[in-house]
Amino acid sequence: MxxxxxxxxxxxxxxxxxxxxxxxxxxxxxxxxxxxxxSAADYEVIEQLKLEALRTRLAHSIAQMEAGQVQDGEAVFDELMKDL
The missing domain is CATH 3.40.1620.10 (YefM-like domain)
Structure with a gap:
């Protein structure tokens, strides 16, 4: 770099x-x-990757909830915020 x-x-x-x-x-x-x-193009890629990671984690959390593996909501959001 x-x-x-x-x-x-x-x-x-x-x-x-x-x-x-x-x-x-x-x-x-x-x-x-x-x-x-x-570059603006690289920034857009980075933002898209962050959004995809968030969507993946959210989908995983929803699947866990639907399977009865309920977790404390605040703990889940605290974990998500670590990566943002």
Whole structure:
């Protein structure tokens, strides 16, 4: 993954955007990773994967409920929120 410092990202923003279209770009602040810039297409894929994972877990939970394997609702949602 390419990496820019925060200052480089500010002064070379156009270059950062061009590079982020091809691969994720890490931006560091004070030598530590602060953010990752990804293309809009990659972001949409990530969001779709998150939605699919949520739907899968929900379907599994519904199947468990229908099979009589009832769980505390708050515990289920706490578990789901860990991944979001």
């Amino acid at each position: 390419l990496s820019f410092t925060a200052n480089q990202a500010k002064t070379q923003f156009g270059d950062l955007m061009t590079k982020a279209q091809r691969e994720p770009v890490s931006i560091t602040r004070n030598g530590r990773p602060a953010v990752v810039v990804v």
